[in-house]
Amino acid sequence: TQDQMAFGFQAPTTDLTIRKYHHALRLHVSVTTLIKNAQGKIVRKISRDMPYNEPLANKAALKKELVSFTSPFFLAPGHYTVETAMVDNESGKASVHRWALDVPPADGFAMSDVSLVRRVDPIHGQANPTDPLEAHGGKVTPQLFDELPKAPGAKVTLYAVAYPQSSAHAPVMASVQLDRDGKPVMKSPFSPVPVNAQGSASILASLPLAKLQPGHYQAKVTFQCKGQTRTRKTTFTLHKHS
Secondary structure, three states, X not given: OOEEXXXXXXXXXXXXXXXXXXXXXXXXXXXXXXXXXXXXXXXXXXXXXXXXXXXXXXXXXHOOXXXXXXXXXXXXXXXXXXXXXXXXXXXXEEEEEEEEEEEOOOOOOEEOOOEEEEEEEEOOOOOOOOOOOEEOOEEEEEOOOOEEEOOOOOEEEEEEEEEOOOOOOOXXXXXXXXXXXXXXXXXXXXXXXXXXOOOOEEEEEEEEHHHOOOEEEEEEEEEEEOOEEXXXXXXXXXXXXX
């Protein structure tokens, strides 16, 4: 069996080269990711070429944006090395990042990582049942940076997916807990989560940032099904609005 995964890439435009061409601004990034198994063999390749052309009037907004994309893929349990190369085509500069990825054997009830959500966009065209970031009628774009500005109207949104046993008919329950600087802030009661046609159960939990004080937060999502419990955590830092 293979586990459903998703690769996410984000780079702030402030770290990239934006050039002026006539009456437009140009930004061009190419990304290639190689996933290698324990023997060094390439088992997955993900690549994306992302050219952007924007009107000069959008310069201020463009400098505050993120270049990002996500791509679903599958991996069998095992140890992997992920190598991502990014090329800033306007400057010719390149960077490479490597990290380890361990996919544990499935034990009947699995859970994804907890992701901060940057935005949820409508799905255009036919939905992709193999994409774990498509849920609740939208496409989730994760927030890969853990520092959040406390801007007016902003909120923190958490996304997590549970994968119960295909034979389990018991309901999937979920709870969210939030701690600030090591002290509990809130904890929701366990509530049922619908299981979709692909056999997964996902949550999108949001909280207005206006209700939270600046500090270092830990968000914990817990799923329960048929007497089994799975918990994952993520962290983020909330700054004062400048």
